[in-house]
Amino acid sequence: MTETHISDFMSIQKTRYGKCLEPKMECGNDAIRAHSVQNATALKLIEESNHVYEIGMKVVAGKPEPSLDLIGRKKASTFLGLCANHDASIFKAIDTKPLSPDDIEQLFLVAYRSVTRELHTVLEGAMRVQLGYQMLVSKGKVSADKPSAPGMEAMQHMMKAWSVWKYRYKFFDPIFESKKYSQIKHSVFKFEGEQPCLAASSFFSVDLKPWGKPFAALILNIIPSGPTETTVIFSYAGAHSGRARKYTAPVMTQKGEGRKYELSYMLINRAENFFLSPRIVDAWSGKKKETVVNACIQSVFGSQPKRVSDLMLF
Numbered sequence: 001m002t003e004t005h006i007s008d009f010m011s012i013q014k015t016r017y018g019k020c021l022e023p024k025m026e027c028g029n030d031a032i033r034a035h036s037v038q039n040a041t042a043l044k045l046i047e048e049s050n051h052v053y054e055i056g057m058k059v060v061a062g063k064p065e066p067s068l069d070l071i072g073r074k075k076a077s078t079f080l081g082l083c084a085n086h087d088a089s090i091f092k093a094i095d096t097k098p099l100s101p102d103d104i105e106q107l108f109l110v111a112y113r114s115v116t117r118e119l120h121t122v123l124e125g126a127m128r129v130q131l132g133y134q135m136l137v138s139k140g141k142v143s144a145d146k147p148s149a150p151g152m153e154a155m156q157h158m159m160k161a162w163s164v165w166k167y168r169y170k171f172f173d174p175i176f177e178s179k180k181y182s183q184i185k186h187s188v189f190k191f192e193g194e195q196p197c198l199a200a201s202s203f204f205s206v207d208l209k210p211w212g213k214p215f216a217a218l219i220l221n222i223i224p225s226g227p228t229e230t231t232v233i234f235s236y237a238g239a240h241s242g243r244a245r246k247y248t249a250p251v252m253t254q255k256g257e258g259r260k261y262e263l264s265y266m267l268i269n270r271a272e273n274f275f276l277s278p279r280i281v282d283a284w285s286g287k288k289k290e291t292v293v294n295a296c297i298q299s300v301f302g303s304q305p306k307r308v309s310d311l312m313l314f
């Protein structure tokens with residue numbers, strides 16, 4: 001697939017929906033449930049009785065209702081973004097050998113998986129909203145010829161999907177082909193001496209620009225990497241170093257508990273697709289659970305949660 005206009009992009013995606021999102025976007029195979037966080041190693045280190053916690057979001061009577069939900073480890077972090085062949089071949093270097101913070105191919109692939117998961121998430125969102133809009137149009141509840149709230153919403157989701165695809169197309173796909181992995185930059189550190197309790201594979205814009213315009217992104221992976229070790233990786237395109245470093249500064253300039261708190265706050269404030277060990281969540285008070293869940297919903301609606309001590313996730 002080559003650089004394309006948004007309308008062409010969306011019509012191509014409509015015919016390819018559910019298909020593999022490999023780098024060239026040409027594979028005709030159906031996508032399978034692939035893990036964005038390594039299931040066998042990383043999630044196994046935080047599970048209890050084969051389960052982990054995630055922040056779930058349900059819509060009840062038109063209002064979003066967040067909750068802390070236990071989900072099976074096999075299902076956690078999965079996305080329908082790649083076919084079995086591409087999932088295995090693209091990520092071979094991270095799925096078949098232990099993660100090394102000095103291996104730039106591995107660091108690139110960890111980030112590439114997060115970007116690909118995000119691409120799948122936003123495409124799925126765009127398709128779903130578009131379908132809802134078309135249904136309203138076909139029932140005569142909304143005019144296709146006049147601006148309407150559902151029409152605008154469908155357009156915004158499309159712009160987001162198109163933006164994320166253009167981001168991967170410009171900054172990640174060429175590196176996958178050329179293997180010039182050093183063009184993606186990383187800040188890597190570890191928490192050592194404690195049992196891992198959190199895993200994440202997240203992608204977010206650090207610009208707060210409207211979708212459709214070029215943006216700088218940050219990719220955050222938190223990977224339980226040993227019985228008493230968690231590896232944290234921030235990744236970004238070299239062209240976005242300045243903005244990404246500014247965004248990660250509150251975490252990078254802290255040490256110890258302060259660093260864990262800043263990372264927790266960033267996760268709650270910006271990210272999704274993070275998973276918590278039942279070992280720690282079950283020990284939280286009801287008030288703390290409520291504070292964390294409410295802060296997540298606040299950030300979904302664009303406001304910054306208050307910096308209270310209960311937002312510490314580690």
Ligand SMILES: [Zn+2]
Nearest residue numbers: 020027083086
């Ligand atoms: Zn494929």
